[in-house]
Amino acid sequence: MFSKACEYGIRASTYIALKSLEGTRVSLKEIAEKIDSPVAFTAKVLQQLSKNHIVDSVKGAAGGFQIAKANIDQVKLSQIVYAIDGNKVYEGCGLGLKKCNSNEPCPVHDKFVQIRADLKNMLESTSLYDMTVGLEEGLTALKR
Amino acid sequence: MFSKACEYGIRASTYIALKSLEGTRVSLKEIAEKIDSPVAFTAKVLQQLSKNHIVDSVKGAAGGFQIAKANIDQVKLSQIVYAIDGNKVYEGCGLGLKKCNSNEPCPVHDKFVQIRADLKNMLESTSLYDMTVGLEEGLTALKR
DNA sequence: TTTAAATAGGACAAAATTATCCTATTAATT
DNA sequence: AATTAATAGGATAATTTTGTCCTATTTAAA
Numbered sequence: 001m002f003s004k005a006c007e008y009g010i011r012a013s014t015y016i017a018l019k020s021l022e023g024t025r026v027s028l029k030e031i032a033e034k035i036d037s038p039v040a041f042t043a044k045v046l047q048q049l050s051k052n053h054i055v056d057s058v059k060g061a062a063g064g065f066q067i068a069k070a071n072i073d074q075v076k077l078s079q080i081v082y083a084i085d086g087n088k089v090y091e092g093c094g095l096g097l098k099k100c101n102s103n104e105p106c107p108v109h110d111k112f113v114q115i116r117a118d119l120k121n122m123l124e125s126t127s128l129y130d131m132t133v134g135l136e137e138g139l140t141a142l143k144r
Numbered sequence: 145m146f147s148k149a150c151e152y153g154i155r156a157s158t159y160i161a162l163k164s165l166e167g168t169r170v171s172l173k174e175i176a177e178k179i180d181s182p183v184a185f186t187a188k189v190l191q192q193l194s195k196n197h198i199v200d201s202v203k204g205a206a207g208g209f210q211i212a213k214a215n216i217d218q219v220k221l222s223q224i225v226y227a228i229d230g231n232k233v234y235e236g237c238g239l240g241l242k243k244c245n246s247n248e249p250c251p252v253h254d255k256f257v258q259i260r261a262d263l264k265n266m267l268e269s270t271s272l273y274d275m276t277v278g279l280e281e282g283l284t285a286l287k288r
Numbered sequence: 289t290t291t292a293a294a295t296a297g298g299a300c301a302a303a304a305t306t307a308t309c310c311t312a313t314t315a316a317t318t
Numbered sequence: 319a320a321t322t323a324a325t326a327g328g329a330t331a332a333t334t335t336t337g338t339c340c341t342a343t344t345t346a347a348a
Binding site: 004007105107112114122126143144 | 248286
């Protein structure tokens with residue numbers, strides 16, 4: 001569904017949100033440990049998210065990543081996915097046709113439109129705050 | 145959503161079904177032209193589909209690919225996707241966790257389950273025959 | 289002011305996916 | 319029997335994605 005980069009991005013952002021709610025900034029090292037991802041690759045993903053103002057990064061000792069508390073329920077998964085994978089999740093023909101729309105559809109166009117819409121809707125309606133609910137109680141997890 | 149191989153596989157199977165309904169066998173060359181796919185790569189995909197008994201292949205002069213008429217409305221997209229991409233479309237955590245299920249879910253497990261179920265349902269309920277309807281009239285297309 | 293700990297970013301490497309090429313095999317036709 | 323047209327399959331190449339490594343920069347703290 002998503003690229004590895006995007007999966008790491010969502011998990012990393014969620015962990016950062018979780019710790020930011022507690023008021024603490026987290027290092028790349030800690031993030032990678034807690035979400036079980038390759039450190040250097042995760043760094044690239046976080047750079048991308050930082051450039052897109054989805055997470056804040058602070059350089060230097062005691063630096064790390066954080067998200068302003070006020071933004072945690074404003075940032076939606078759709079923004080993370082877009083920042084990393086672009087719009088190919090939303091656009092692009094399910095059968096790979098270069099051009100495919102309601103006027104000139106592939107045989108499954110309408111059916112894919114529906115599923116894509118559901119996915120898009122889910123991503124647009126799920127905030128990082130939503131993602132953190134359940135993590136403290138161990139009901140959900142970011143690694144396993 | 146799907147791999148390139150899978151996209152070619154669905155388009156190729158659909159074209160073969162279309163021609164098989166007319167009672168004619170089609171060559172790899174013709175298929176690749178009609179679905180706008182790389183010839184040799186499409187050959188690999190068709191080998192895979194042939195091994196999985198989704199299409200019949202006939203070697204030698206006047207050979208080619210076909211699907212028994214009686215099977216055209218029996219073969220579902222889900223079989224093609226499974227033959228090429230395996231079950232990773234259906235299984236596998238949306239966030240890339242190695243283990244993720246209703247007992248030990250990731251934060252979006254339930255939401256993904258729903259979307260995956262819709263996709264799976266669509267693939268399981270769409271036959272190659274369904275795919276061909278609209279192709280003759282030019283309402284839908286396999287290349288563009 | 290030096291040191292240490294952190295992110296930024298460029299260069300590179302490994303792995304997976306996509307794509308091509310060549311030879312072998314098969315079968316109809318001449 | 320030879321030729322021709324087709325798929326099968328192995329080897330290889332190109333591209334993309336994933337992942338690593340090293341140096342530069344920044345900042346807090348000693």
